[in-house]
Structure formats: C-alpha cells, structure tokens
Amino acid sequence: MNNIILDIRGQICPACLLISLKELNNNRESIKRGEASLVVLTDHRDATRTIPNAVTAMGYSVNVEKRDGYYEITIKKER
Amino acid sequence: MFFLVSSFQKARKFFFIFLMVLLSLVILIYISSHTPMAISTAYAKLAAYTEKLFVPEHYITLEFFRRVSYSVYSSKGDLIEGGPGAQIDHIFVVEISLLLGIVFGSFISALSLREFRILKKLPPSAQLISAFTGGLLLGFSSRMAGGCNVKFLMSGLPMLSIQAMVFLLGLVPGSYIGTIIFKKFVIGDKVPVGRKG
Numbered sequence: 318m319n320n321i322i323l324d325i326r327g328q329i330c331p332a333c334l335l336i337s338l339k340e341l342n343n344n345r346e347s348i349k350r351g352e353a354s355l356v357v358l359t360d361h362r363d364a365t366r367t368i369p370n371a372v373t374a375m376g377y378s379v380n381v382e383k384r385d386g387y388y389e390i391t392i393k394k395e396r
Numbered sequence: 397m398f399f400l401v402s403s404f405q406k407a408r409k410f411f412f413i414f415l416m417v418l419l420s421l422v423i424l425i426y427i428s429s430h431t432p433m434a435i436s437t438a439y440a441k442l443a444a445y446t447e448k449l450f451v452p453e454h455y456i457t458l459e460f461f462r463r464v465s466y467s468v469y470s471s472k473g474d475l476i477e478g479g480p481g482a483q484i485d486h487i488f489v490v491e492i493s494l495l496l497g498i499v500f501g502s503f504i505s506a507l508s509l510r511e512f513r514i515l516k517k518l519p520p521s522a523q524l525i526s527a528f529t530g531g532l533l534l535g536f537s538s539r540m541a542g543g544c545n546v547k548f549l550m551s552g553l554p555m556l557s558i559q560a561m562v563f564l565l566g567l568v569p570g571s572y573i574g575t576i577i578f579k580k581f582v583i584g585d586k587v588p589v590g591r592k593g
Contacts, residue, residue: 328519331575335583362511386513 319353326360326387333357333364334371341372341392348377349394357390365390422551429490430468430476432551435498436544437465438491439535440480448482455482465542522582530574541566 323340325333337357347353357368365388369379372392380391425433440460448455455461461481468476478486506512518524538544541563543552549567552560 327515327517328523331578332519332523332583335579339583360511360513362509386511 321353321355323355324358326358329361330363330367333359333361334367337368338371351394355392358387359390360387419554422554430470431466431490432547434543434547434551435491435494436538437480437487438495440539441487441492444480444482526578526582
C-alpha cells in the first residue's frame with residue numbers, strides 16, 4: 318500500500334484540518350479503493366481531535382499514534 | 397501508544413471538567429476583584445511599558461495611556477482603578493498575572509506531555525501573513541470594543557451582559573467572513589466539507 322506523507326509540523330489550527338482535508342480530497346480515489354493511505358504528521362495536539370472527527374464523518378477509518386514530539390494520524394478506507 | 401475513540405470520549409469528559417473549572421475561576425475572579433476576567437488591556441499595557449522605555453517623549457503625548465478603563469468600588473467602599481498606561485494598578489495585578497499564568501501553564505503542559513520543542517520550520521508564508529493580519533485586526537478591534545473575547549465571551553456572556561451580546565453580534569459574522577477568506581486565499585480552493593454518510 319502506498320503511504321502519502323503530509324508533514325504539517327509547525328502549523329496550527331484551522332490550517333491543519335483544512336490542509337489535511339484538501340490532501341484527502343486530492344487523493345480520494347486511491348484512498349477509497351484502498352490503494353493508498355494518508356499519513357498526517359502534526360505537532361498540534363488539537364488536530365488529533367479535529368481531523369479524526371471530520372474524516373470519520375466522511376466515512377474513513379482513522380488511527381492516531383504519538384511519536385517523539387509529534388503525532389501520526391493515518392487515514393485509510395473504511396474497514 | 398494507541399488512543400482510539402474511547403480516549404476521545406475521555407477528552408470530551410476532560411473538556412467538560414475544564415469548562416467547570418473555568419466557570420468557577422471566572423466567578424472567583426469576579427467576586428475577588430469586582431471585575432470580569434480579561435486579558436487584552438494587558439497587551440496595551442505591555443505596549444505602554446515598551447513605548448515609555450524607548451520613546452518616553454511620545455508616550456506622554458498619548459491620551460489613550462492616561463485613560464481609566466476600570467473604575468469600581470469594592471464591597472468595603474474603596475475605589476479600584478486601572479487603565480492601559482504603564483503603571484502598577486488593578487489591570488496590572490489581574491491581567492498581567494493571567495498573561496504570565498497562560499504562558500507558564502502552557503509551558504508546564506507541553507513539558508508534561510513531552511510536546512515541548514523549538515520550532516525548526518515556519519508555516520507557509522500565506523499562513524504567517526494571515527495570522528499576523530488577524531492578530532493586528534484582533535488587537536485593534538479589541539481596543540475599540542474595550543475588551544476581547546476573554547472579557548466578553550468567557551466572562552461577560554455567562555453573566556448575561558448586554559455588551560457581550562452586542563460583541564457576539566459582531567463576532568459571529570466576522571468569524572464567518574474570516575473563514576471564507578481563510579479557505580479561499582490561505583488554503584486554496586477545493587476544500588471539501590466533512591459530511592455524515
């Protein structure tokens with residue numbers, strides 16, 4: 318599976334959510350088919366709440382992991 | 397470390413507790429200081445101190461810094477006054493301490509969550525410009541309104557103040573227009589809207 322990395326470390330809300338949604342929309346076809354997943358790297362903790370809320374409502378599955386000094390949000394097709 | 401849906405529900409519960417603590421603080425500050433919780437006059441005060449330090453001859457010509465923005469009587473009958481000028485008064489005690497508390501509290505929170513780091517990469521310039529312009533507008537308009545959203549939304553609205561409701565009438569359309577401008581010019585077009593189903 319192809320991982321699309323979106324590094325938005327250093328950016329804060331509401332840019333984090335909007336840029337992630339824009340990237341998600343640009344790669345909608347391949348993510349919906351399960352060929353790719355979007356991996357968002359962010360150090361803005363608010364985004365670990367807003368991004369999962371929005372993409373779950375849009376019908377994706379989401380997973381948040383804490384890394385060293387930042388968070389990794391993986392967005393995939395719904396299981 | 398994984399945290400899934402359950403921990404987001406925990407975060408919501410925590411948010412509720414946070415709101416209760418905030419409400420108690422607002423009431424406590426009001427009872428103890430006879431003024432609502434506020435912060436933006438402290439920014440003007442910082443500007444006053446900076447100006448007094450570097451261009452004192454210009455500082456004394458400004459009417460704004462001689463203003464008295466708080467003038468209330470305590471329950472004992474003492475007059476409590478404060479303003480944006482560079483002097484230690486009621487505003488200094490209430491607002492500068494809140495300002496320092498926010499910076500110190502954020503620092504402790506970032507340390508305890510191991511999120512503290514020195515910023516290596518700046519956000520894109522469009523975001524920097526919009527944040528700077530927004531901050532400028534906010535600072536300017538909060539001086540025109542006599543307070544920012546801390547005084548009017550967090551303190552004034554729970555007390556059902558008329559000024560806070562007037563403030564809200566300007567804030568809501570302003571935020572709406574701001575969101576449209578931000579989406580169109582800072583993020584770019586084609587931002588989808590999250591929908592159910």
